[in-house]
Amino acid sequence: MNSKKQLPDEDEKLEYKACFNKLSNDVWETVSAFENTSGGKIILGVDEVNNSGNISYVAKGIKNPHKIVEQFCSNIANKISSSTITNGSMTLQDAGDGRQIIVINVPEARDNKKPVMADGKPYVRKGSVDVEAKGEDLVALITNASDDLDTEILKNYDLNDLNLTDVAEYQKMISSRDKYRFYDGMELETFLEQIGVISKDYFGDGEKGITVGGLLFFGKNNAIVHKFPGFQLEYIDQSSVTDRWKERISTVIDDLNIFSFFRETLSVLNTTIEDRFALNADMSRTDTSGTMAVALREALVNMLMHANYFENQPLAVHNKMNFYEFINPGKMKIPVEAFFTSNMTATRNPVISKLFVQLGFGERAGTGGETIFHSSVVNHCRAPEITTNEQETKLVIWKVDYADSFSGEEINERGRMVLKVVMSSPKRFLSKREIEEKTGLTRSQATEVLKDLMGKQIITKQGNSRSTKYGVKATATQLIAQVESKAAALRSMFKSGKFD
Numbered sequence: 001m002n003s004k005k006q007l008p009d010e011d012e013k014l015e016y017k018a019c020f021n022k023l024s025n026d027v028w029e030t031v032s033a034f035e036n037t038s039g040g041k042i043i044l045g046v047d048e049v050n051n052s053g054n055i056s057y058v059a060k061g062i063k064n065p066h067k068i069v070e071q072f073c074s075n076i077a078n079k080i081s082s083s084t085i086t087n088g089s090m091t092l093q094d095a096g097d098g099r100q101i102i103v104i105n106v107p108e109a110r111d112n113k114k115p116v117m118a119d120g121k122p123y124v125r126k127g128s129v130d131v132e133a134k135g136e137d138l139v140a141l142i143t144n145a146s147d148d149l150d151t152e153i154l155k156n157y158d159l160n161d162l163n164l165t166d167v168a169e170y171q172k173m174i175s176s177r178d179k180y181r182f183y184d185g186m187e188l189e190t191f192l193e194q195i196g197v198i199s200k201d202y203f204g205d206g207e208k209g210i211t212v213g214g215l216l217f218f219g220k221n222n223a224i225v226h227k228f229p230g231f232q233l234e235y236i237d238q239s240s241v242t243d244r245w246k247e248r249i250s251t252v253i254d255d256l257n258i259f260s261f262f263r264e265t266l267s268v269l270n271t272t273i274e275d276r277f278a279l280n281a282d283m284s285r286t287d288t289s290g291t292m293a294v295a296l297r298e299a300l301v302n303m304l305m306h307a308n309y310f311e312n313q314p315l316a317v318h319n320k321m322n323f324y325e326f327i328n329p330g331k332m333k334i335p336v337e338a339f340f341t342s343n344m345t346a347t348r349n350p351v352i353s354k355l356f357v358q359l360g361f362g363e364r365a366g367t368g369g370e371t372i373f374h375s376s377v378v379n380h381c382r383a384p385e386i387t388t389n390e391q392e393t394k395l396v397i398w399k400v401d402y403a404d405s406f407s408g409e410e411i412n413e414r415g416r417m418v419l420k421v422v423m424s425s426p427k428r429f430l431s432k433r434e435i436e437e438k439t440g441l442t443r444s445q446a447t448e449v450l451k452d453l454m455g456k457q458i459i460t461k462q463g464n465s466r467s468t469k470y471g472v473k474a475t476a477t478q479l480i481a482q483v484e485s486k487a488a489a490l491r492s493m494f495k496s497g498k499f500d
Helices: 027-036 065-079 135-145 164-175 178-183 188-194 212-218 221-227 258-271 289-306 350-359 368-378 413-424 432-439 443-455 476-496
Strands: 014-017 040-044 046-051 054-059 090-096 099-106 121-126 129-132 198-200 208-210 233-237 247-250 277-279 285-287 315-319 323-329 385-388 392-398 459-462 469-472
Touching: 014 027, 014 046, 027 040, 027 065, 027 099, 027 121, 027 129, 065 090, 065 099, 121 135, 164 178, 164 188, 164 212, 164 258, 164 350, 188 198, 212 221, 212 258, 212 350, 233 258, 247 258, 258 289, 258 315, 289 315, 289 323, 289 350, 289 368, 289 392, 368 392, 413 432, 413 443, 413 459, 413 469, 432 443, 443 459
Parallel strands: 014 040, 233 315
Antiparallel strands: 040 099, 046 054, 090 099, 121 129, 198 208, 233 247, 277 285, 315 323, 323 392, 385 392, 459 469
16 A cells, blocks of 8 residues: 555445554444445554545554554454454555555455344444444344244234235146146145245244235235335336326235235236347347346346345335336345356245245246346346345346437437447457447547546546557446356357357
8 A cells, every 4th residue: 555645535345443553442343344234444554634624544554563463363253243354354565664554354244144243232334434233224134134034923813814815816826837736726724834824833832823924925915014014015117208107006005915016017017018129140030028028027026035024115116218126125145246147046035935936936046137137138238237235125127228228418429329339249348440430430539439438437448559449337247247148148059059
């Protein structure tokens, strides 16, 4: 670290501590906060300077860094309930003029290890501040850590609290599948036990009752909100430029549970998909709108399967002009970078997950994210995006390509031309000459457009001078997913024998 360069401000993933002579006790609060949130970096030996309200940071170094490291390592087991920090997490770095600082990388803890305590108290990171986790923050840490939120047996609930018409429809649908034909005609209570809606209270009095997942999936709305006052599922079509919304499906308006909301919303979503097709080499058409339908179904199932229904926050599907947005309470239980690229899976609602999987929707193998990304490739749309924190998870599926996902005011027509040729090119980066040839722009026009797009941080460049090439910025998750998608396409070609 160069102490003469201006250091970046503290944020949700960066914390400075002076610790010139000894280890400050508040370092443990930051360790707890980083482990309970999204991880971060603690740098010891950097002091905060307040110059008439202007805050800056100066690397002053540590008098005896090896002593501070020893203090940290010898105390962490007593101070932190379950730490992710290892010997390799700490490094000494030169701050100039013979001074040294200590950099501590703090990975996020696994959900089942949270909440991580510091001196018996849990902390979370909010912006650049460590805050003791209380109320909703503490509940979120605890419930996000659970793998079986919906298996609890509910007292004082019975079959009268279920929508038996929905149960009958579910039984009809599942019985139509070859592997579940034995459910056809099965007696009601036996059927509900088989699918996990009724279960024995193994950790209580041993009596049978309705499970939390069973109530959420098939319950009458009034019965659900008595257990979950914040229960709200909502679909809103906001794709019109003139109307506040065109269509709405909501548990606030109608007597809906997860099952009935899923069926109504999926049916409406399918009507919003534009007809799409691709031309094959022989100029025949291949319908690609079906892949978008599958992607939307997977996204809807993913939202309903993995939500934390104990949070006082609605689950929402927004149909916007250029994209679909799926929002559910609860932090995603797998890393964001693995969602589009791997079969990694984890669930917090095993009963609800089982009900969807037996119906043929959702995959325990965790292929939903790959399916969603594949749809964006086939339909030449901007890559999907997913974000998550302790409170919510948000998935965006685009209807349009990268250039069209921006308004005309932000990117002019020439800029859209450049974006489209770069995004559609088999190569991730194109030279300026290649861009000029593909767009028909002059050298000065291409230079002006590229400068504008780089200023908006949409286009990035690599190389220097004549070897400079330009490409669209992408997240690490999207780049990995693109590689995985190309590999899958090659496997498909080899399997089908189509190489021309």
